[in-house]
Amino acid sequence: MSDVMRTALFGCLLAAAFSAAGIEIRGANFANWFVAGEPVLFRAKKTLPESAKVAVAVFDSAGKEAARQEFSGAVFNREGWRWNAPRPGFYEAEFKVDGETVSEHYPVGIRRQDPVDKRKYTFVGKRDFAVSRHAFAVAPAKTADPADISPHFGASPHFSMYKNAIPLARLIGFHSIRIHALRWDSMEKEPGKINWSGVDDFLRLARENGFPDERITFNIYGTPRWASSRPEADWINIFVPEYAAVTPKNLDDWRNFIRQVMRRYPKIGRYELWNEPHLIGFTCFWVDSTRNFVDLLKAGYETVKAEKPEATVWLGGIGMRYLPFYDEFLKLGGGRYYDVLPLHGSWVRPEPFHELEKKYGLEPKPVVSSEWHAMLLKPYAQDFPSEQLLARNMVLDFLNQIRAGVTEVDFFCILNLYRTEKETLQFHRENRSYDTHVSGLFRQVPYIQPRYPALAWQVFTAQVKGKLKVGSGYLFDNNTQRALMLESDSGPMLMVWNTGGKAAPAAPELRSAVGPDSRILTAEGAELERGAPLTLEPEVYYFVRDPDPAAVAAWRNTGEVLYAQNAKLTLQNKLNGVYRRGALFDADMNPVFPQKIAWQPVAERVVNNPALAPGETKGRFAAGFTSAGLELLVEVEDPVHVMKADNGKVWEFDSLQFALDTKGEGFDVDRIEFAAALGEDGKPVLWKVYAPNLAGDLPARYTPAGERVRNGRCRIERKDGRTVYRIAVDASELYPFSLEQQPRVRFSLLVNNNDGKGRAAWIEWGSGIGGVKDPCRYGNLTPALPPGPLASQQQLKNKGWNKEYELEFRNENGIPSVKVGSSPLCAGVSSGWFGVVPGAVYRVRFEARGDARLQVLASGSAVKRLDLLPPTPLGAGWEAFDLPLYVPKECRGLSVTCFAWRQPGRTFEIRNFTVEPFRQ
Template identity: 20%
Template sequence: MNARANTPKWSRRRFLQRGGGLVLASSALGSGLVPESIHRLPHAWAATPVTLDLTDVQPGNVFAGDEPMRLREVLRDPSGRPSTYEVELVGRDADGIIVSRHTQTLRVASAEPVKYVAPVGADAYGAYTADATLRASDGTTVATTTTALARVPQSPDRLQPDSPWGIGGGGSFIGIRFDETTIATRLQLVAEAGIAFSREEIFWDTIEPSEGEWHWERFDPAVIAARNKKVLFLALLDYWASWSLPDGYQGQSHPTPWAEAIDNFANYCFQVVSRYKPGGTLARVLGWDDDYGIRHWEVWNEPPTFWFGTAEEFGRLVRAASAAIRRADPDAFVVVSNGGESFDQQVVDVAGIGSYDAMAIHLYPGPAGPEEGKFVEQIHQARTFLDRNDGRQVRLWVTETGWNVHGGVSPWEQAAYIVRANVEAVAAGVERVLDFTLQYGGEGWGILDDALHPRVAYAAYAALTDRLRDHRPSVGVPMGSAVRAYVFGAEQGATAVVWSTAENGSLNLHAGAHQIQPHDVMGNRLDTGRGPVEVPLTGRPVFLVAPGLSPERLARIVKAGSVHGLTPLDIGIDNLADLPVNLPDLTVTITNRVNVDQHGTATLTLPDGWSVAEPELPYGPLAPGASTVLRYRLQQAPTNPDNTYPVRISATTPAAPGVVTAQTTLFVTAVVRGTPPIDGTLDGFRTAAPVHVQRPDQVVGIPNWTPAGCSATAWAMWDEDNFYFAVSVTDDVFHQPYTGGDIWNGDSVQLMFDPDNVKQGMPPGAQEYGLALTSQGEQVHRFSGGSSDVPGARLVCRRGENSGIVYTFALPMTELGIEPGVGTRIGMDFLVNDNDGSGRSGWIYWTPGIGNAWDSSLFSTWTFVGERL
């Protein structure tokens, strides 16, 4: 998936161009702090500040099993003056609860550092922080520092070739950027988490910087260290060598014809595979007799972002690379990254489906969770594509997915989402998931922080790999739309993973004589007392371990459990596309959110002057997770200039609380005839029908959201030549430092069309545009393939009060490929991105059809009308 639709992720090249610096595992967070309250200390001390560091006793501050957690306190007083200090070390769990407190007196007699290994007393698995405070003898605080650490289950200390769990970029170009010590440390941290695979790039330009000049010393240490740490590689073969760029690539002239450049790439693949395969050149030179080597190879990375040729040319490269890999190693496993359905179809037509052993997909739903981000649905779409092309034998791999703690999710959300996504992916038939990433370039994607210390996600991922080690997905349990439950089987029994995608509640299990042991997301046994097993249902998954039970039996017990605390119904009320041309049905979708059948009646309360033939309709019975659409036949529906229509619906249900009520404000999604001036003002759009985007349920990722922080009103108009669109955005901080294809990272608008109103996935005619006021002026960027330029498009923006902005936009009808007229219907969606100066925090959408996923079935239908409402 193109990361454009999600939180920003540096490209590998961009990161390297920025000179991403070396981060050593031994670096200490908080080193060299200037003392607090220094003005209250003796004058001599002010010139020679005292510092306190917390340094690692174990690599990365990761402790396995019952290993005692410890940190090394390092006190430096450059003055050399004999002094006495007190260090207080406070340990907190990932929820901020204090779990230990240790105080130690340290005496300084010279300028040499004083070191002391202090305990952090916490027995439970999980992620922790340790805060150290250094005080002088008079109680004055001299310095503070903090670090992160974790206790995780004991890793298996063996290769795990059948494990589904991996990490993408486990070392961030591990064989290219780091020395041997750092490579070993990073791979140890991969292994400590029980992670079987690490995805690592072997840049062609690095290995063969000029034709025939091979620099194996750049990657040999990584392969050797991976063998020592019992980690397997998915090796990524990608990007052109500078000496073999094909002529015309990126629109530039190069001396190498395409056919020759592809042959050179294939030779690079052949040479690399020959060296690093089991029994390859490296193994023979080093005398390995254990069949260790790289067997899994991925051709190119993320074509939507990093391929600048045609799909046909990419297909030729895939065909040649796959043949070269298999010629070097007949047992090699070839993975090819996808590039979108249309692109992939052309690639398969050229390369043949037999070129693939697996298709790699990249899924970045963030900052939304995997369920709201349509994670599983996109997996099913990829599977359907392969099956349609006679690729039933081709596996699916997710080689990148993740959430950014600097991009709208908290550390706890990152942890929970990663576990949920991995479980859902494997349950949906994905053979292997490689999360992005261990630690990457100062960004918030890693499960380790910049000092190579564990985030909450590291401990949660370690628990996942431990709890489901040697398990295989077996049964998905229908628990309703608000609860997820998946059962995995192993020789010793079964394990279920359950969580809530909505509010918190509980699941009571009646296991009888069977033993079911709940464990939290960190792998700790939960005390449920006697009687029924009460399982907390929150966004943090719980593992239900059932020794000796079959997956089918455990699934029946979970399915029969009693769900408490969750609203049993979800009620959605659709907007009214056909007013005022026609009098449409008002449609209401009711979904069963829990694991017992639901039925009842649903009653409408309408705006003044509106009426329906039958305001009360029955629904159900609805099975868990099932939905039904109720259609209320409108008899009267007068419109008003503000285009706002409050509607409420109350549905009875046999489950508590007995009645579920939903209310919303509807809008008529009309495109009104007219030719407004494109001048940054709304004057010409006043005759159109405004739609307002200002509800909490339309917000994704924006922390502490209020309508004053980010909201919008939009208008749509048409004439024979152009589609016109205006958006008035309320924004407390305007920040748009990006240009071109990166404008989605800053304050901007994304607008997407389904011209034929297909309402199914992403149809071939779909078009997506970005609108932004940049440092280089107004910019319109086409995201949906082909040229990024949009001939004939016009955008004029005007800044208003309180950092607000008005976008006025004209798009030629030739872009949409439709013949406009009264009654024409198109699918359309838009969102407003929000960046307050520290990265895109999220967005607010009209409908959830873009941003989390491209899905035209979620677009509104907009009807072309000829008169004012």
Template identity: 20%
Template structure:
């Protein structure tokens, strides 16, 4: 521009949504809520939300004993109550300094009240509830206690469960004394506990299940960022419905009613992704899909995380962003979902094949039956006749054209078809009879070797009728019928050769081909190995050598790696019927271990080892995949499992430091890994990385391939075959 001026551009957004039917009042029985309302609750009320949760941390309200600074709490409670909504206070027991638990050598315990001040925590909860009695719906005791009371302070499972039990017991007594009708929610555990079998929840419930009126877990996916170079795990891939079912079954085991809130759940969008980018639209689709999966699973209320912000590494969870704040497409998706399905009865799914989801909801506030449709991946066209009074609404809330016969384009963003309740059965029948048009009715998804003699081919039928298939691999031929959905087809091989393996699939829809490159590294069977810091027994094997710039991760030329003397690796693998063996000689000019706990050990000089036992995973870990870590503790070598569970494991291990060399050795029992001892010919995907901390935290690492530290991606790991 003239005069040396620069043009300034700024993105914003405006969302127009249909006014909720009861607005400006809220629906007190709504399913839809939010964890935070940093912008104030008004914008969420306009989206159809009725439940708002605020955190309240003890130390900010009682800096001196019995001297309270109530600040925003009374006003916020009254504001929500007057609108007919439900306010939920998450009371977090981070104590004021005078009540902190100060134990020499355990600084992390300072984040909890000492045993002699547990009564003060109880009194605080009592006084909060007394202050806002009648204006709050429930309280919740702490956030993600499996992390807060167990993993983050580095306690054992029993110690962590006991700590949370004492906090919960005190809070329950305080709340019920102030208001016997106050609902006490608890066990709002993270995705880690869900994916680990809810063991922390069970350890607490075994002490006294009566202390939890309402279960409020957070069934997060481990990978949840949308943006460049990200491969998020969506709600279906995360098994959200199964995680909810597991929670219900646990509650029944302990004699509790099947009553559950999703106390927090969300995904996050890259802050630099444009409002209408594919990343933003995928984020919006995930919001709506996750809300509906929770609803059909029987969840009572879902608190989306979050209304605004919460930046994690350049990704934000909010439905709104920016300053001044503006709405994202995700806000429209939330609003439309709330308008279409809230207060309905789930009538069930309609089977349209493996790639289409169709759920029927009957009896919303407009006395309608609603069919929600979306694709798991890609796009499809639904050709069908509709009842005469049908109305089609997209996730932006816009009405789409209707006709006697419609061709409806489907994608990951849900589309809703609404009819008067009297036409519900007719709509379901017409949808079930619809014709599906997809680019690839039959999709060859994935192929992998389970052993040298066994190939698996994963094929999806993406329409709502059976497809006859002819499959050819090398000299093997097989004919079969694939029903709608996805099938894993095993093929027996004589012995998978090194090189390219061509796969050919023929059907009425044409031919698809795939080439699987077979490049298997050997893991030798070892007869006698001693874990003593001397890797001489392993050095007869061919080593894995990492000494080049290309071995440094992340692949960023700005990483301050100065050469092999800074960090380089020679490593070996072996096995027998009892153990997986790992050994490495690490050259590292500076050895730093400033964290040894199993949450943060990777920030120190350490090893991480990942295994995909069936060699079948792609962009994220499956349930059977395992990750472990080795780090030098103050008194002993520590070996941890970090996936699928987080816990110490029992293994023989040695770490010896001499000069600038560190020698790692470990014999890790297959039983500790939860893996069947492999037979000769078995194929497994495996990777490891060596983390480097030179006094400034982990700045980089070396590894065989990416896929551990950057984000879990077993599809990139080297494949290994077990020898005789």
């Protein structure tokens, strides 16, 4: 056989055996990042048969086909695939070889930690994921040098990914880097033996990419095992060995490590000491006391200042849900040992932290956002936003922080976690694997590629120079179209977007702002043709550079545009009960002070199945709250008890369900719900049925929804037709609920009844669990109070804004008659100041008559005004009033005023006035 024949035969065999499987196609540029004007180029790492037919389809960010090309394998081997993008933007390319789509696969495996022995893991699932599209960006221009990027823009990459993260940060456009983190436990595994190689290499690469040491923040945390006060705690707590999340047994070891870091890297001037400290059980990064954290921070602060007085110390970053910790931390004197307050999370607000600082006599601290969860997604969510909506939300979030006074916002993070990409989140959710997230501007597997928000962020940073000022917001077209004025050294700019679900022509007012010198840019950096009609697509946004100042000045429809325009929900306050501010049980779950238990009846019966008899159940409950958590005692009379709770659907059988609203605002996504029952084996089961999305928070002692509660106790006894539930749930399992932040607890409880033929009915206190999930229907649990009135008729005194009224006690019973003068603002009577318990509910009761329109309000410490009665016309006869007074969490004292406003010549009388604690 001739060589020619052999070659031809070999080519035929190769073509017959060839498959698209295993082909790796890569962009010619790092991270598939191209700049307008240069060709997009992709090549295969494996030689294709020359006779193969290669087809490439290109899709834009809206999923529409932007181009299609076909060529031979020979051309692809020789030249690759080249394409000139018609405009800047985010694109995806899909390759087919001989009609077969080229895909790359990567496996994802999930292990679950044993809840008892945390050193053990069980493999629970594995799945292969296929990726067939190659994402690439065509940026409108090269990214400016980091020195020329606004100081507002920082990056917070993982240290373990720095070799890719730093060049990617340079590619996107950041001014500074907060490196997360220098782990003391990783660098000094043995006393005195510090491994500097990783940090040395990180700084070398950072300098090469335009990030000098002066613009680097070192985030330092993690106690080595040899230095730990709990070296035996060698299990992983979510992400961190537990021995690394406690104070060193000798703080001199901590001081020495910081000192050595500073001496090796003398140009570093910013130190964030620790990461996300919180109360015990509420974070995996610090599982020690607040007092010990104050001591740790003090030691670190004094060391930094001794070595370099001009250096800046940042408190270990904390989130919006960390306010109880911050309060305790400041109370213990921690406010003296840091210069800057770093916040973590998204949509952060400095105001609540500043209020606490003022409470302890401190000047408000400068605020940075050192770990901004700009686009973080967790498996908890049932639906995930589009990439376009993620980008829009992150820009609005950023602008909201700048408006609030945050000086630097550090983007978390550059790369997704290894093998956790957006398409894997549902798999993690199905396997109840919640300790992961997707938050990167770039995906990492099967190789580094940009996500849509990466290009959007690069375009945005290019529009801002120097200090950014966030101006007024404007609402158009029934509030669905919005605009926000922005100003920086690069000039004025409008951000414009459409919150509706469909594309819409820009409102006339918006069109008027597009002047002859204006330019309109898409989020992807493409410039719209001058004079073309402006259509606002949903979920995206646009920039109007140099808008017409006269047109904008004529706008009068200003409004809040950064926060969603959601109306507040109306909470039902039909039911009030009390809880003990203390424990209900001793260590053996036996009631303490049983004679003092404040019982609430569980009396409202709801029929679930009319075909079944509703049963003869009746019950009562008592609740207690302490810093350790919630304790619940429920007694139920039920002659027939059916126990089949092992399938997790405990509500189908005789069982208990209870829930609380973690924010107290009535939104379903904020509820946390539990269920308890006896299993068929007679053993008690306590389930967490539903829990809020925790976003980036990582409580250490916490059970995800759908699992048995790990940190709590449940004792259920069944005897003589009576079921007694004794339940204690740790405070961390109620996260993000905080009794200090919400002393008036929005709570509901029900008892299901099944006499053997199915769930027939339930009895409930409050509502919103059975039938419909609605926290607006929950009842109020408030602190139990001692008896006795706080204010009475004899204490009433005149109250007014001027003296043109008369006040006299008409008879010996002390009935004040108020006659309004000729032209006063207000005339009335006031109870005077009385002390109250935060979160408690009181009753304001009195009788009134007259010809005025009577109003009642309360005011006092930290409370300007609580309206108890709107203007209400009185009559000639006595009318009884019974008004609930809910005390805000920050209030310690109040007074109640009954008055008439702007009613010259009118009169009213008050008798039997009293303010007293609420009683069931």
